[in-house]
């Protein structure tokens with residue numbers, strides 16, 4: 001069974017409530033119908049009830065049996081606003097501001113997850129990644145012991161000789177614009193853990209650069225070398241190595257030439273990019289030109305599962321990310 005089918009089957013085995021704050025949008029409505037019919041998740045659509053019902057009709061979607069939460073009329077809105085005010089008053093948010101902010105479906109849905117009124121949230125077909133991350137960082141916050149929230153894409157490649165039978169994790173492609181060495185080390189460790197927990201494979205993590213084992217000298221290379229050293233010191237039990245160029249990381253013959261002593265070179269199944277420019281461009285290149293499926297961005301480091309999508313996503317992408325979010329909620 002392929003990875004996505006496994007996630008769907010797992011999700012079905014213990015149904016979780018997943019909230020979609022872009023509930024009035026066509027792809028979200030179509031995904032909600034599939035998720036409900038196939039019993040992958042107990043979906044909650046957040047938004048104006050009128051708009052959701054009108055759009056469901058317009059797009060020929062049957063939303064019978066699917067819960068709608070309208071922040072304008074919900075009984076929970078007042079309590080959520082009070083809670084938001086308490087959480088953010090130190091940052092200058094007033095009671096009146098909190099009462100307005102909570103009407104935004106992104107904030108309302110995040111508050112549902114915070115209060116266990118939903119087990120997880122997925123958005124990003126309409127909103128930018130920053131629009132998801134800000135309420136997440138402000139309300140859900142990081143899991144105990146975690147300082148950096150980051151993300152990874154599950155890349156399902158056409159060529160099964162790469163990575164773990166064609167599966168790879170790419171990080172961070174969505175959250176941290178310019179991580180320092182400590183943050184990059186944290187991203188590498190978090191992604192290795194995600195590979196074990198979600199993907200069930202033993203991670204071989206390549207810290208990517210334009211240099212392999214000191215072949216180039218530049219401050220950008222030094223950052224990756226420092227991050228590699230820190231990650232190795234913090235987690236000697238994990239297979240993390242660098243700095244490596246992409247070809248040295250994933251092509252065995254090139255890895256042998258450029259970094260013969262590396263336990264990861266030529267065999268990497270987790271790629272850690274040096275910054276967000278490289279990571280975001282990198283995953284879209286592999287998705288669009290190499291025809292890989294790119295599932296995510298899946299967030300890691302939040303106290304509860306909230307995940308993103310690309311605005312270019314399909315209905316199927318939403319279904320897949322909801323299934324993964326439900327599985328993350330089961331593992332909480």
Ligand SMILES: CC(C)(COP(=O)(O)OP(=O)(O)OC[C@H]1O[C@@H](n2cnc3c(N)ncnc32)[C@H](O)[C@@H]1OP(=O)(O)O)[C@@H](O)C(=O)NCCC(=O)NCCS
Nearest residue numbers: 129130133134137138147148149150173174175176177280
């Ligand atoms: C993630 C992002 C939204 C955070 O922006 P920001 O301006 O720091 O946001 P805020 O100031 O509201 O941060 C909220 C809180 O989270 C903290 N925070 C920010 N980034 C964090 C991270 N990666 N991990 C943990 N905490 C973080 C902030 O320190 C702040 O804490 P505080 O409220 O206790 O002071 C920003 O880094 C961003 O836009 N990233 C790029 C997203 C993107 O465009 N991706 C490309 C397309 S996928």
Ligand SMILES: CC(=O)OP(=O)(O)O
Nearest residue numbers: 174297309310311312
């Ligand atoms: C992950 C990502 O790049 O999202 P978007 O395409 O919406 O900017």
